């Protein structure tokens with residue numbers, strides 16, 4: 001997982017422009033563009049997913065270096081089942097293979113890995129590797145890596161609504177007690193602060209059913225770079241852009257006013 005210092009075209013280390021005191025604690029990423037990257041190169045789409053894994057490793061390492069606390073990535077959506085069986089099978093095998101090959105290093109790096117989504121339809125061998133990986137790394141503290149698989153934001157919200165309705169019907173809670181805090185406590189991300197920053201690669205400007213509740217106030221950064229071409233440098237650009245935003249949460253007070261206004265960090 002090693003890689004050198006990232007140097008931009010002007011020979012500047014972009015990481016020096018990052019305010020280490022204002023790095024987002026939780027970054028969420030929609031890793032998009034694997035298929036297009038491969039197709040552009042005349043390769044099967046699966047090659048894009050394969051290259052995407054090495055990019056993910058680079059970004060995990062970069063997040064850790066910046067002392068981000070949580071990285072949440074969208075690896076397989078509830079809608080991805082509609083892809084050709086061959087591609088779905090490839091992705092499922094890839095998850096198993098990557099976990100088998102990388103879990104030792106993930107653990108050594110003190111990364112805690114958690115899978116978010118409905119694991120029911122996945123093959124038993126994958127579920128076993130997932131549970132073992134989660135169990136092995138559960139006490140690690142350097143970075144929490146949430147991998148969203150068979151995840152859908154609407155499905156998550158409906159499940160929470162059902163659970164609260166059930167609790168109400170058996171008298172465990174009163175309908176009047178349902179509030180944002182209670183709702184949060186039933187989400188798959190319970191106990192984790194919402195992402196301050198969402199990065200989506202490949203230029204698409206959609207949320208695509210990702211963390212619908214949790215992204216309510218996240219800053220969104222769209223990178224035109226396809227995920228297999230994304231790297232630490234592009235990640236730093238996203239962080240610098242985030243640090244130039246004025247996060248008001250619906251209010252009017254300016255919390256931050258620094259800006260990244262030269263071309264080396266515009267996307």
Ligand code: FPP
Nearest residue numbers: 031032033034035036052053075095098147
């Ligand atoms: C989106 O690109 C990417 C995916 C659906 C899969 C992402 C998965 C990985 C990078 C592997 C991660 C592995 C682990 C173990 C976490 P796309 O296929 O939708 O690309 P397109 O929009 O160009 O078609």
